[in-house]
Amino acid sequence: MEVTTSALPAPPQAPRHDSVDCRRVSQLLARVGDKWTVLIVRSLGGGPRRFNELKRLIGGISQRMLTLTLKNLERDGLVTRTVTPSIPPRVDYELTDLGHSLRKPVDALGEWALTNMARIDAARDRFDRTSEG
Amino acid sequence: MEVTTSALPAPPQAPRHDSVDCRRVSQLLARVGDKWTVLIVRSLGGGPRRFNELKRLIGGISQRMLTLTLKNLERDGLVTRTVTPSIPPRVDYELTDLGHSLRKPVDALGEWALTNMARIDAARDRFDRTSEG
DNA sequence: CAGCATCCGGGTGGATACTG
């Protein structure tokens, strides 16, 4: 039985932030990448919006998902929900400071996506062509 | 029937990049935020790694998910797969230039997460306490 | 207008067993 792989409980890796922090980052990305969060955050970037206004703005989201995602965003302190008890009722959603601060890194990722989308598409074409042919 | 909401087909928003681009950014985030991609990309940040090495490094990933995610990353041109036909076989995975370039915006998001994680947790506690009490 | 309740199909992802 050789020691091809170390059986040490503590890996000889970078001393800090490699396991735990990665998890948290991953969890954040799971939230941010959940298909609607970013669309909502960006739609709210220009100022407060009402429920159906957001729905129209985003286009393609079900009201169920809009409700759920907004609730999650509110729970995380990224969005505020303001109810005006009129008839008909009016509810406004708005980014908090924390929500606005999220836009910067998200936009950075967006820049990356826009910049490299063509490269990715090309890579996919190449890969699919190679693996199927 | 009042005009509480504008029925205009073109919203008075930013002139460009609000619908289409958002979708692509969202799609990219869906890939990047798929629970394992970021962990893998970050694990590969220090250089090439072998299959089971990655598995141990990440810890908690099934080999099925590792295989699938690596294949997707390879398909997108973010990772290269190098086979050494020895016995036992050896396969190395390594970030491409494109893959490395992704680390910057992802790390930026990571910074944000680490910086604001406490705030988010606090907001959640507050929210949960309020809604349940 | 804003939002909840319910049903349900499809994809995600884990566990396990097997191959080269």
Next chain:
DNA sequence: CAGTATCCACCCGGATGCTG
């Protein structure tokens, strides 16, 4: 060691109908 194949549980998310 580095996968593939299969089965299966879960939950994400859409459609619909109803409330205040």
